[in-house]
Amino acid sequence: IMAATKASKEQKYDRQLRLWGDHGQESLENAHVCLINATATGTEILKNLVLPGIGAFTIVDGHTVSGEDFLCTLQNRAQAATELLQELNSDVSGNFVEESPDKLLDNDPEFFHRFTIVIGVQLPESTCLRLGSVLWSASVPFLVCKSYGLIGYMRLAVQEHTVIESHPDNALEDLRLYQPFAEFKNHIQSYDLDSMDKKDHSHTPWIIIVAKHLEKWLSEHNCQPPKNYKEKEAFRQFIREGILKNENGVPEDEENFEEAIKNVNTALNPTKIPSAVEDLFNCEQCNITSQSPSFWVMLQAVKEFALKEGNGSLPVRGTIPDMIADSQKFINLQNVYREKAMQDAAAVSKHVERLLQSVGKVCCSHCIANCKHLCWRLGKNAFFLRVVRCRSLAEEYSVDSVNKDEITSSMDNPDSEMVFYLMFRAVDRFYQQHSRYPGVYNYQVEDDISKLKLCVNSLLQEYSLNVNIKDDYIHEFCRYGAAEPHTVAAFLGGSAAQEAIKIISHQFVPFNNTFIYNAMSQTSATLQL
Amino acid sequence: MADAEEPMAVDGGHRDGGCDWDGRWNHVKKFLERPGPFTHPDFEPSTEALSGFRLIHVVDMDTIDVSNLNRQFLFRSKDVGRPKAEVAADFINSRIPGCKVVPHFKKIQDFDDSFYRQFHIIVCGLDSIIARRWMNGMLISLLSYEDGVLDPSSIIPLIDGGTEGLKGNARVILPGMTACIDCTLELYPPQINFPMCTIASMPRLPEHCIEYARILQWPKEKAFGGNLDGDNPEHIQWVFERAQERAAEFNITGVTYRLTQGVVKRIIPAVASTNAVIAAACATEVFKIATSAYIPLNNYMVFNDVDGLYTYTFEAERKENCSACSQVPQDLQFSPSAKLQEVLEYLTENASLQMKSPAITTTLEGKNKTLYLQSVKSIEERTRPNLCKTLKELGLSDGQELAVADVTTPQTVLFKLNFTT
Numbered sequence: 011i012m013a014a015t016k017a018s019k020e021q022k023y024d025r026q027l028r029l030w031g032d033h034g035q036e037s038l039e040n041a042h043v044c045l046i047n048a049t050a051t052g053t054e055i056l057k058n059l060v061l062p063g064i065g066a067f068t069i070v071d072g073h074t075v076s077g078e079d080f081l082c083t084l085q086n087r088a089q090a091a092t093e094l095l096q097e098l099n100s101d102v103s104g105n106f107v108e109e110s111p112d113k114l115l116d117n118d119p120e121f122f123h124r125f126t127i128v129i130g131v132q133l134p135e136s137t138c139l140r141l142g143s144v145l146w147s148a149s150v151p152f153l154v155c156k157s158y159g160l161i162g163y164m165r166l167a168v169q170e171h172t173v174i175e176s177h178p179d180n181a182l183e184d185l186r187l188y189q190p191f192a193e194f195k196n197h198i199q200s201y202d203l204d205s206m207d208k209k210d211h212s213h214t215p216w217i218i219i220v221a222k223h224l225e226k227w228l229s230e231h232n233c234q235p236p237k238n239y240k241e242k243e244a245f246r247q248f249i250r251e252g253i254l255k256n257e258n259g260v261p262e263d264e265e266n267f268e269e270a271i272k273n274v275n276t277a278l279n280p281t282k283i284p285s286a287v288e289d290l291f292n293c294e295q296c297n298i299t300s301q302s303p304s305f306w307v308m309l310q311a312v313k314e315f316a317l318k319e320g321n322g323s324l325p326v327r328g329t330i331p332d333m334i335a336d337s338q339k340f341i342n343l344q345n346v347y348r349e350k351a352m353q354d355a356a357a358v359s360k361h362v363e364r365l366l367q368s369v370g371k372v373c374c375s376h377c378i379a380n381c382k383h384l385c386w387r388l389g390k391n392a393f394f395l396r397v398v399r400c401r402s403l404a405e406e407y408s409v410d411s412v413n414k415d416e417i418t419s420s421m422d423n424p425d426s427e428m429v430f431y432l433m434f435r436a437v438d439r440f441y442q443q444h445s446r447y448p449g450v451y452n453y454q455v456e457d458d459i460s461k462l463k464l465c466v467n468s469l470l471q472e473y474s475l476n477v478n479i480k481d482d483y484i485h486e487f488c489r490y491g492a493a494e495p496h497t498v499a500a501f502l503g504g505s506a507a508q509e510a511i512k513i514i515s516h517q518f519v520p521f522n523n524t525f526i527y528n529a530m531s532q533t534s535a536t537l538q539l
Numbered sequence: 540m541a542d543a544e545e546p547m548a549v550d551g552g553h554r555d556g557g558c559d560w561d562g563r564w565n566h567v568k569k570f571l572e573r574p575g576p577f578t579h580p581d582f583e584p585s586t587e588a589l590s591g592f593r594l595i596h597v598v599d600m601d602t603i604d605v606s607n608l609n610r611q612f613l614f615r616s617k618d619v620g621r622p623k624a625e626v627a628a629d630f631i632n633s634r635i636p637g638c639k640v641v642p643h644f645k646k647i648q649d650f651d652d653s654f655y656r657q658f659h660i661i662v663c664g665l666d667s668i669i670a671r672r673w674m675n676g677m678l679i680s681l682l683s684y685e686d687g688v689l690d691p692s693s694i695i696p697l698i699d700g701g702t703e704g705l706k707g708n709a710r711v712i713l714p715g716m717t718a719c720i721d722c723t724l725e726l727y728p729p730q731i732n733f734p735m736c737t738i739a740s741m742p743r744l745p746e747h748c749i750e751y752a753r754i755l756q757w758p759k760e761k762a763f764g765g766n767l768d769g770d771n772p773e774h775i776q777w778v779f780e781r782a783q784e785r786a787a788e789f790n791i792t793g794v795t796y797r798l799t800q801g802v803v804k805r806i807i808p809a810v811a812s813t814n815a816v817i818a819a820a821c822a823t824e825v826f827k828i829a830t831s832a833y834i835p836l837n838n839y840m841v842f843n844d845v846d847g848l849y850t851y852t853f854e855a856e857r858k859e860n861c862s863a864c865s866q867v868p869q870d871l872q873f874s875p876s877a878k879l880q881e882v883l884e885y886l887t888e889n890a891s892l893q894m895k896s897p898a899i900t901t902t903l904e905g906k907n908k909t910l911y912l913q914s915v916k917s918i919e920e921r922t923r924p925n926l927c928k929t930l931k932e933l934g935l936s937d938g939q940e941l942a943v944a945d946v947t948t949p950q951t952v953l954f955k956l957n958f959t960t
Contacts, residue, residue, distance in 0.1 A: 018605065021605045021606055022605050022606065022608050022609055023609050024606045024609075024797070024800075024806075025606055025609055025610070025806070025807075025808055025809040025810070026609050026610075026808065026809070026810045027797070028797070028801065028806065028808040029704055029705070029808045029810060050566070054815065057612060057811070057815075058811040058812045058815050061608075061609055061610055061612060061811040062609055062610075062810060062811055062812075063609070097615070098612055099608075100616075159570075160570075160823075160833075176846070177845060178845075178846070179843075179845055179846070213741070332743055332744055333743075335741075335743065336741050337741055337742055337743055337789040337790075337791070338789075338790075340743040341743065341789065341790050341791060344743075449569075452572065452573065455573060482576035482577065483576075485575065485576050486575055486576055486577055489569065489570075489573050489574075489575040490569065491569045491573075493566040493567065493569050493570070494566050495566050495567050495570070495826075496566065496567075496822075497819045497820075497822040497823040497826060498819070498823070499819075500815055500816075500818065500819035500822065501815075501816055501819035501820060501823070503815055503819070504811070504812040504813060504814070504815030504816035504817075504819065505812070505816055505844065505848055507811070507812045507815070508705065508810070508812035508813065508844050509844075509848075511812070518705065518844075518845055518846070519845070519846040519847060520847070521847035521848050522847065525847075525848050527850075529820075529823050530577055530833055531836075531852065532709070532820060532823070532824075532836045532840045532850070532852050533850060533852050534848065534849075534850040536847050536848060
């Protein structure tokens with residue numbers, strides 16, 4: 011039965027396993043997500059987490075269902091939502107707590123410590139800040155979401171989120187043509203382009219062709235590789251001259267040489283440690299203690315590797331792109347890179363073991379095997395390691411640490427998405443003062459505009475923000491009447507769910523730290539507040 | 540999509556008793572009752588207008604597969620094997636009182652203009668460019684011009700969404716007015732297939748081994764008789780095993796069942812979240828167009844959440860000589876001594892045309908003549924020798940009109956032959 015369930019899960023989740031792999035799926039299935047407020051936005055977010063199979067969810071909601079909500083029974087909203095969401099995926103366990111988050115914060119704030127991530131939807135400012143503080147201290151990631159009229163808002167508050175597998179869209183290959191490692195040098199020695207027959211010549215991988223020509227170039231140019239456009243052009247021409255000619259002196263059709271020429275630009279770049287990775291090397295978290303998370307232990311190990319076995323470089327990635335070549339030549343070349351990558355990963359792994367030992371952690375054989383596997387994955391991603399640090403909500407809201415620069419420079423364009431952020435803050439103020447949102451009923455709209463404007467002004471004054479908010483936006487936010495139209499909720503639902511999945515799986519890179527979506531113009535912006 | 544006489548209706552009161560749904564449209568009511576600074580200039584608030592699309596037709600030729608369940612939330616495991624259109628319709632009709640979804644378990648190409656003419660808006664979530672181009676062509680064919688001026692009432696807006704992994708796009712097309720699918724064909728790079736010589740004699744990647752088993756071994760060995768069915772696990776297993784054998788021969792690693800399935804079915808990763816985002820964006824546009832409350836997206840939005848969340852919105856431009864929507868006869872420049880084969884290759888390989896298997900006909904001496912047609916075996920065999928003949932030999936003259944039919948368009952495209960020296 012276990013095998014059958016596993017097989018059917020693999021089938022069901024096939025399309026997403028191709029994105030985040032079995033290990034990513036495992037992290038999802040071990041996660042417990044808390045959703046506060048099962049509104050349209052909240053349920054949309056949760057739907058997109060239940061479908062891919064998170065382990066468990068708990069809805070916290072003190073509200074009862076009204077006709078405005080999708081469901082039509084007079085139940086506690088949390089319970090109703092839980093039942094419907096469970097239906098979407100029997101692998102997921104759903105729970106609900108019929109309680110307002112404020113009550114829980116009063117009576118049992120540690121309730122929230124058990125969650126992998128807490129997602130708060132349509133929260134008033136005071137609740138949001140209280141909860142934010144508890145979660146920040148407990149290092150539980152907090153994702154705040156709001157759909158308000160045609161505007162969507164998300165805020166991520168996580169102290170430090172590490173990512174090994176960021177899956178960058180356009181990564182350059184790691185070919186090490188500039189600083190060839192010994193095994194690669196040996197391998198290209200085994201080629202003598204001048205003595206090859208036409209078939210072999212035309213099916214030699216372009217990497218070999220570039221490497222061979224580079225060797226010659228270096229010997230003729232005082233060990234200086236081609237650097238500027240002129241030199242690279244000359245180098246390309248040099249390669250072109252290597253194309254076989256027939257008995258009439260006409261160059262043959264050698265596609266592998268054309269590939270070599272085309273790739274000169276990207277291939278001939280020195281393999282530097284990316285500055286983002288250098289910055290990580292300089293973090294104080296690299297001073298490993300027994301409390302250090304595994305990411306930093308591994309990062310320190312990579313750093314030590316770079317200083318020692320790597321001769322100033324990161325571990326070799328070990329993959330090469332496909333290229334015109336016969337099978338054997340390609341596989342042999344691929345194996346050279348692969349074996350080097352494995353060697354480097356093993357060296358990194360030894361550094362990890364040593365570091366753990368130095369802080370009193372003994373490695374059993376299972377740990378060591380696991381470590382080797384993790385270091386192999388680490389080696390493939392060494393160039394793309396990322397750490398995301400968000401400012402806390404407290405920092406964002408404090409007059410002393412508000413990000414004035416970001417706000418005022420964005421507002422140089424008074425129609426930038428920043429204006430919606432400021433409107434949200436003003437609306438929160440309105441709620442604090444009047445215990446309701448502006449313009450909910452038609453008769454309120456007109457009067458609320460001036461009331462909301464007062465909130466806007468007091469906000470700008472309190473934070474000494476010298477910006478101008480057009481009346482149109484104040485009018486529009488009254489017009490919205492705190493509506494939560496479904497299409498905006500659904501957009502946010504998809505966006506927030508994927509950010510939550512990134513946090514849970516530590517794959518792909520989460521946003522930092524505020525996301526605004528404008529459904530009127532179908533535009534968005536990410537702000538760092 | 541109401542009856543012809545009814546204007547696009549957005550539902551007023553609650554229908555059909557059942558549960559108490561008062562206030563269910565409150566969230567959208569406000570947008571339609573209240574004027575605002577950002578609404579469409581032509582928008583007039585109305586206390587009658589509410590949201591809710593009452594009559595929806597769904598066309599889908601597929602049945603539900605287990606692998607759909609990770610994101611297609613209208614379906615449950617008990618529905619596997621049933622037609623998607625029917626299950627979706629049942630689900631919505633039973634959950635949302637007053638809503639009527641009419642399912643069609645058919646291909647979009649099974650319907651003609653009389654079917655599509657009835658709709659106010661068309662929304663597409665198709666899985667191929669060919670299908671998109673076909674729908675695009677269909678709506679363009681419904682346009683009517685009077686004295687060269689487009690009649691706006693003949694325009695049916697097309698909202699198109701698509702996703703791939705963590706990327707997606709949504710666009711609004713007003714046929715005859717804004718950029719159509721074919722205007723921006725270059726945005727969709729042609730699908731890359733591995734060269735045959737690589738597959739046949741020089742495999743390097745596990746994918747090459749899989750394609751070898753699929754393209755060369757399967758037809759030869761006629762395993763399981765008949766065509767390879769990507770949805771049949773036994774077929775995939777067969778390809779997987781043969782691919783493993785081939786890989787072993789060449790010391791290639793990495794052939795897995797998952798990879799085999801992915802290559803054979805051309806699987807693209809898919810998750811609930813990205814699809815939700817793009818579907819929501821499309822639905823927002825339907826709402827804007829149906830209610831005239833806001834100016835619709837103008838006209839293309841791209842979404843990517845690999846690294847943070849990124850959207851890019853721009854106005855795709857119409858192509859002056861678009862083969863689908865410009866009404867400008869398409870130009871074909873060839874020497875009279877060029878072979879028909881060259882014309883065929885141009886039609887399939889040109890980035891702006893990307894036809895799949897064009898059928899070329901013309902009028903010679905007052906009679907309709909098929910120059911080449913691939914899709915009917917007998918005609919293909921009869922007209923194949925024409926491919927090696929020159930345009931002059933075929934009797935074609937400068938300025939000759941060629942009519943080309945293809946799966947990418949419901950209407951034939953007219954080309955004008957211009958002889959070059």
